[in-house]
Amino acid sequence: MTETTQQTSETRRMLSEFWFYFSENRGAVIGLCVFMALVVIAIFAPLLAPHSPTVQNRDAFLVPPVWQEGGMSSFLLGTDAVGRDILSRLIFGARQSLVIGIVVVTIALFGGIILGLIAGFFGGWVDTVIMRVMDVILAFPSLLLALVMVAILGPGLMNAMIAIAIVLQPHFARLTRAAVMTERNKEYVMAARVAGAGRLRLMFKTILPNCLAPLIVQGTLSFSNAVLDAAALGFLGMGAQPPTPEWGTMLAEAREFILRAWWVVTFPGLAILVTVLAINLVGDGLRDALDPKLKRS
Amino acid sequence: MIRFLLGRFAYLVPTFIGITIVAFGFVRLLPGDPVLLMAGERGISPERHAQLTEQLGYDRPIWVQYFEFVGNLFQGDFGNSLSTKKPVLDEFLTLFPATIELGLIAILIATLVGIPLGVFAAIKRGSVFDQVSMGAALVGYSMPIFWWGLLLIIFFSGILGWTPVSGRIDLLYFFPNGTGFMLWDSLASGQSGAFTSAVRHLILPSIVLATIPMAVIARQSRSAMLEVLSEDYVRTARAKGMSPFRVVGIHALRNALIPVITTIGLQIGVLMAGAILTETIFSWPGIGKWMIDSISRRDYPSVQGGLLLMAGVVMIVNLIVDLLYGVINPRIRHK
Secondary structure (H helix, E strand, C coil), X not given: CHHHHHHHHHHHHHHHHHHHHXXXXXXXXXXXXXXXXXXXXXXXXXXXXXXXXXXXXXXXXXXXCCCCCCCCCCCCCCECCCCCEHHHHHHHHHHHHHHHXXXXXXXXXXXXXXHHHHHHHHCHHHHHHHHHHHHHHHHCCHHHHHHHHHHHHCCCHHHXXXXXXXXXXXXXXXXXXXXXXXXXXXXXXXXXXXXXXXXXXHHHHHHHHHHHHHXXXXXXXXXXXXXXXXXXXXXXXXXXXXXXXXXXXHHHHHHHHCCCCHHHXXXXXXXXXXXXXXXXXXXXXXXHHHCHHHHHC | CHHHHHHHHHHHHHHHHHHHHHHHHHHHHCCCCHHHHHHHHHCCCHHHHHHHHHHCCCCCCHHHHHHHXXXXXXXXXXXXXXXXXXXHHHHHHHHHHHHHHHHHHHHHHHHHHHHHHHXXXXXXXXXXXXXXXXXXXXXXXXXXXXXXXXXXXXXXXXXXXXXXXXXXXXXXXXXXXXXXXXXXHHHHHCCCCHHHHHHHHHHHHHHHHHHHHHHHHHHHHHHHHHHHHCCHHHHHHHHCCCCHHHHHHHHHHHHHHHHHHHHHHHHHHHHHXXXXXXXXXXXXXXXXXXXXXXXXXXXXXXHHHHHHHHHHHHHHHHHHHHHHHHHHCHHHHCC
């Protein structure tokens, strides 16, 4: 009983310390607020969107935004070439981007952690084989490898997510391995080993929690990378397929109208930029708050 | 030094084998029969199917096929393109100068803007300049470059009419025996206006391609510079009464640049990926656009060869950067 209370108060102290350092970084707090807003928008998309994201209004093709001449008040950010409301598509697009980020980071994180733990913990030829495979993946330009994988698996959002996760995964494996190798011979691990902890317990309960800080930072960076790469694949026609309201796919559909209707191009890209920027700001803040080396200076 | 060189080369061998396995496995991993896949939707007669299967060697054991594939690679045979029937290597080499030109100019812009930006931000830490430039760097780092390219086209080509929308040079100019490097060819041809035209075509794509590397280099230069500025030897130099210019420009900068050079080298992979998007937007006839076209045409030998060659280029550039790093930083060389 007292042990658990002690543990919770310890966790609370660590969290409050973390928040102290994180909140000192104004950009990170702004990024976090924007990100939270995006999450809310994504969750309540059907309530917030004024129109359906896929319904085509035949009497409203390429209507400009409301503040421009010819704009209509029912289409705040205008409509695209087949008369769909851009604002509604952007709101639903937030769902796609967040799901992409979450799925990709989850797959990459789990895969990378397990491979990194195995490589770092066992060493020897197991380590060599795993790390050489990671080197091979990293030798290809990431977008190119993802593209070719999607070409094999067939275009679509799910395959794009898998491909991006595979491409991002070596970073996690490398980080975990490096962290495990420095932690492996420390006294607390020895103590646990002497006390009779099994291999799995040593790997996941003793060592892993002490390697988490760099993984969290890398996870945020990968989240923004995933959003960017998925949008790029969508733009190249290899990601989410029309009429899915994915931001990159929206840009691809808008390409031929760039010189006639600036709004169909500008807003989806702006949405991608704002999302990625917010996540990167949070990532910078996390790095500063979790990196003990920077904390001291 | 020789041991260092050999070590680096030895390190590449397993990676090279891995790359060939990935590129070889690519066509095999496609679900279904490769010959049918390459035939596409037109279909193919059974006789032609059998003939092609034998001709392409798909009826032999997989490991025989793999060793033959690698053996051919060493003889410069990357297979033939399905759409043009020409050797993949020839197609690649014809288009590669366009990508090199674009990439070189982009990395030049990124370095020439990124390093000073990061260095000054570090010297004036906490100032308005620091905050604005690092804010801009973060925006650049987060930029979906395919959108950034479209925006620049809307503004500079659409509204202002300053730059062309696509291509490498006006159709008026043609250099039959050119090197493929448009800046050089246009200058060497002596035709009036050719060089200006080439520059005008190059400017937007290279800015777009430079954006992310520039941001990364600026951020890296700043943090490297900050680290060096807090070193003892910089303090000693200051204490000796050296001018701030000498302290920063000679003592600090030279040491700060070492990690930055690695960063620049690592951007080559980013550039290759960026080239795919940039070349698609600007219809730039380089290998990035060629890869995308090959993928959509289901020209699998081209995709396979392109994948291999692009990875090879990245690998070689990284090796050169590694070696360069050893030359600049004696601590690495003697380890």
